[in-house]
Amino acid sequence: MTLLSILVFSPSILVGILIVHLLWSDRGWKVAWVKVFLGTGLGLGQASLLDFIYMLLFSNENGFLFVQLALFAGLLTIVITRERKNLRLAFPRIQFSRLQIILLAGLLVVIILSALSAINVWAREPHGAWDAWMMYNRAARFIYRDQPGWLGSFSRQMDPIFHADYPLQLGMNIAWAWQAIGQETQRVPIVLSGLFMLACAGLLGASLNLTKSLGQASIALLLLLGSSLIGNEGASQRADLPLAYFFISTVVLIYLYASSKKPGLLILAGFAAGLAAWTKNEGSLFMLVTVPALFIAFFRQQPWRVLGWYLLGLAFPLIIVLYFKEFLAPPSDVLSSGITRSIQQALDSSRHITILKSFGADFLSFGGWGIGILPILLAYALIFKLAPSSDLRPAYLAVGLILILQAFGYYGIYLITPYDLQWHIDFSLGRLVFQLYVPFLFLFFTVVTDVEKALAVK
Amino acid sequence: MNVRFILKQVMLAGIIVASIYFSIQNLRNAMAIGNLGSDPITEWEVRFNAVKKLLPFKRGVVGYLTNSDVPGASYDANNEQGEYTLTQYTMAPIILVRGDNEEWTIADLNSKAYQIWSQSNHGEFRVVPMKDDLFLLQRLTP
Numbered sequence: 001m002t003l004l005s006i007l008v009f010s011p012s013i014l015v016g017i018l019i020v021h022l023l024w025s026d027r028g029w030k031v032a033w034v035k036v037f038l039g040t041g042l043g044l045g046q047a048s049l050l051d052f053i054y055m056l057l058f059s060n061e062n063g064f065l066f067v068q069l070a071l072f073a074g075l076l077t078i079v080i081t082r083e084r085k086n087l088r089l090a091f092p093r094i095q096f097s098r099l100q101i102i103l104l105a106g107l108l109v110v111i112i113l114s115a116l117s118a119i120n121v122w123a124r125e126p127h128g129a130w131d132a133w134m135m136y137n138r139a140a141r142f143i144y145r146d147q148p149g150w151l152g153s154f155s156r157q158m159d160p161i162f163h164a165d166y167p168l169q170l171g172m173n174i175a176w177a178w179q180a181i182g183q184e185t186q187r188v189p190i191v192l193s194g195l196f197m198l199a200c201a202g203l204l205g206a207s208l209n210l211t212k213s214l215g216q217a218s219i220a221l222l223l224l225l226g227s228s229l230i231g232n233e234g235a236s237q238r239a240d241l242p243l244a245y246f247f248i249s250t251v252v253l254i255y256l257y258a259s260s261k262k263p264g265l266l267i268l269a270g271f272a273a274g275l276a277a278w279t280k281n282e283g284s285l286f287m288l289v290t291v292p293a294l295f296i297a298f299f300r301q302q303p304w305r306v307l308g309w310y311l312l313g314l315a316f317p318l319i320i321v322l323y324f325k326e327f328l329a330p331p332s333d334v335l336s337s338g339i340t341r342s343i344q345q346a347l348d349s350s351r352h353i354t355i356l357k358s359f360g361a362d363f364l365s366f367g368g369w370g371i372g373i374l375p376i377l378l379a380y381a382l383i384f385k386l387a388p389s390s391d392l393r394p395a396y397l398a399v400g401l402i403l404i405l406q407a408f409g410y411y412g413i414y415l416i417t418p419y420d421l422q423w424h425i426d427f428s429l430g431r432l433v434f435q436l437y438v439p440f441l442f443l444f445f446t447v448v449t450d451v452e453k454a455l456a457v458k
Numbered sequence: 459m460n461v462r463f464i465l466k467q468v469m470l471a472g473i474i475v476a477s478i479y480f481s482i483q484n485l486r487n488a489m490a491i492g493n494l495g496s497d498p499i500t501e502w503e504v505r506f507n508a509v510k511k512l513l514p515f516k517r518g519v520v521g522y523l524t525n526s527d528v529p530g531a532s533y534d535a536n537n538e539q540g541e542y543t544l545t546q547y548t549m550a551p552i553i554l555v556r557g558d559n560e561e562w563t564i565a566d567l568n569s570k571a572y573q574i575w576s577q578s579n580h581g582e583f584r585v586v587p588m589k590d591d592l593f594l595l596q597r598l599t600p
Contacts, residue, residue: 106474113481120488127499130543138547146517146551157519157553161539162546219473226477228484235488369480376473383465454466 001183005191008177009044011068013195016043018075022082023264024256029092033206034252040199041245042268044192045275048172049320055172059147065180096214099455103218110225117231118197126186128193128237135163136239137189139171144178154328165329167321169279170239189237197234200245200438201225207252208445211259215451220441223377227367229434239280240431244438246276247286247406251399251439254294255446257306258395266306267313274317281332282410282435284321287314289405297398334413342416351421355414358425366433373437377444387449399443403436499544505590506548509564512586512594513552521563522554523575523595531571541566558583558595565593 017039024035047068054064080087096104127133142153158164170192177188204224208217224230234241253269256262273290276283291307298306337345345351367373388396410432417424492498513520522545525533545564546554554564563583567575568591576585586594 103470103474106478110477110481113478113485117481117485117488120485121491123494124488124492124497126497127547133499133547134543138550141547141550149517149551152517152551152553155519155553157555159542159546159555161543219470222473222477226473226480228480228487231481232484232488368484369476380469380473383462383469451470455463455470 001181001185001187002191004181005177005185005187008065008180008188009047009173009191009195011065011072012047013040013043015046015068015072015075016040018072018079019043019046020268021079022075023268024262025264026260026262027086030206030210034203034210037199037202037206038249038253038268038272040195041203041242041249042272042275044173044195045169045246045271045278045317047176048169049275049278049317051172051176052168052320052324054176055143055147055150059150062147062179062182064176097452099452100214100218103215103222103451107218107221107225110222114225114231117228118194118235121232121235122190122194125236126190128189131239132189132237134161135166136170136237137174138162139164139166139168140174140178140189141184143168143171143175144184147179150175151328154330156330158330160330160333163333165281165325165332166239167278167280167283167324169275170237170242190235193235193237193241196242196245197230200234200241200248201230203245203248203252204438204442207248207255207442211255211446213450213452216445216448219451220445223367223373224438224441227369227373229367229437233431233434238431240435243276243280243283244435246272246279246283247435248439248442250276250286250290251402251442254290254398254402255392255395255442258298258392258398263309266309270310270313270315271317272313273310274314274321277321278317281334282406282432285409285413286402286406287318289409290402293398293401293405296401297394301394334417337416337418341418345417346412346415351415354421355411355425358429359411362429362433366430366437381444381448384449384451384454386447387453388447392446396443396447399439403440403443406436499547502544503548505592506545506564508588509592509594510549510552512588513562517551519553519555519560520549521558521560521595522556523558523563523565523567525567525571527557528567528571528575530574531567533571558597561597563595563597565595567591567593 017035020035020039020042024031050067050071051064054061054067128137139153143150146152154164170189173192174189177192178184181188201221201224205217205221208220230241249272250269253265253272257265257269269290273283273287277287290310294306294310295303362372363374364372369376414421414425522542524538524541525531526535526538542554542556545566549564557563558565558579565572565575572591572593582597582599584596584598586596588594
């Protein structure tokens with residue numbers, strides 16, 4: 001059943017890889033790995049969006065897998081037609097330095113341990129952590145178990161604690177895979193969480209290997225996988241890891257655009273940001289903050305053109321998210337305080353102090369390493385020194401602004417939350433920091449001196 | 459070899475060692491979650507299988523009653539929300555709403571709570587008793 005669950009998602013992943021390749025035609029093995037990991041998540045994202053439309057039109061049918069297979073066949077034909085003169089496989093000559101071998105050996109151990117952690121979590125909690133089964137797997141059950149009446153999943157009669165307003169990326173993917181397999185098996189959400197874990201860690205590593213060096217990619221992965229965030233948190237089937245994946249996808253694609261000026265990368269970045277909004281409500285905030293961040297960062301480089309390409313990619317997921325929020329989803333509980341109470345809360349200085357204290361405490365402890373990973377990165381930057389490239393200033397600015405604005409957005413949500421503030425912070429802050437930690441790691445290791453260079457000079 | 463170079467090497471070695479050490483801790487934590495043999499959610503689903511079969515429809519709204527809804531009955535407040543969410547997850551695509559105002563209600567009551575409840579609702583419901591403190595109630599009066 002596990003193999004079948006993997007196979008059922010393969011056409012969607014291949015569709016994603018082909019879409020990425022069609023919009024970003026660069027070649028080479030390093031690029032290919034980035035395309036594979038971008039294609040994995042974007043492919044799963046497009047499948048979820050298209051299944052949403054499919055269910056609106058043909059909720060009695062079980063043929064969505066054939067839609068994905070047809071899409072794959074169509075895209076493959078286009079790619080083969082376009083590439084038939086360039087189809088050459090040239091295997092790279094791989095030579096590792098002693099430093100890279102040490103780093104890769106350490107990384108291999110950590111990868112094996114993380115994989116064992118994930119397998120343990122899946123075996124012991126097959127339905128996932130509390131949020132996972134209560135929100136995402138529950139949504140998938142509503143869609144799968146009553147296909148003709150699936151819109152009842154968003155009934156106002158549903159208790160708000162089940163968050164029927166949450167976007168459907170995970171729920172739709174799980175439900176259509178169950179439909180395709182013909183069985184409601186927990187292997188499907190487990191495989192889905194595994195694919196996002198792989199894609200998230202893989203994209204961080206592959207993108208740093210492409211833009212910086214193998215050593216740089218290895219250290220970033222050691223810091224990501226060594227925390228409990230991928231092996232344990234990622235395996236819990238919550239939406240935070242897929243969301244972090246779409247954050248880093250957007251950020252990597254914006255960075256790559258800044259260095260190559262290929263519009264296809266911006267279209268993909270917009271698409272990834274839209275998929276973030278289709279994954280979790282925090283993704284809608286992310287989608288909003290990327291627009292001014294891009295405008296400011298590329299202000300001297302035809303900002304309207306940049307935004308145009310970006311919004312082109314964003315349009316499809318945005319339309320789906322808006323349709324879902326406007327016509328199907330019950331109101332969100334986070335914004336249920338009302339304007340007057342929200343303003344009162346925002347003016348309450350004790351709430352600011354509580355939030356700032358919690359942000360500070362999380363900064364000092366995040367990652368589960370006793371001392372926080374973020375202070376470790378600060379020390380790392382002081383020792384290895386920053387080496388930003390002046391050509392990539394818009395990329396650093398865009399990514400930096402996105403992360404800062406997103407963090408401010410989280411701050412604002414805590415200010416106006418209708419829930420008990422401390423409870424809300426305790427329940428969610430660690431996961432919010434995790435969402436930003438993955439793209440932050442990418443930004444950090446693009447700015448700091450390559451480890452190979454730093455250790456080449458004594 | 460200057461001090462900064464040594465610091466860089468120490469930093470890298472520290473990151474590798476810490477990453478491996480905490481990965482082992484993470485694995486230990488993962489191995490401490492629940493039991494391999496029994497999954498509480500699956501057990502909860504088995505408990506409600508009979509209720510699902512007896513309900514005359516597969517979608518719709520059903521009431522949900524527990525000890526906490528019965529004045530005078532004792533209950534564990536810590537489990538209330540968890541059991542409600544578990545039952546909703548189990549019963550999907552049926553929507554559960556708290557209380558007994560719907561035509562059909564699932565009651566999860568211990569014997570004392572059921573006694574108290576039945577004294578004050580005599581004749582208003584057809585009661586189908588089931589295993590494990592579960593009752594399916596059908597409202598007879600509108």
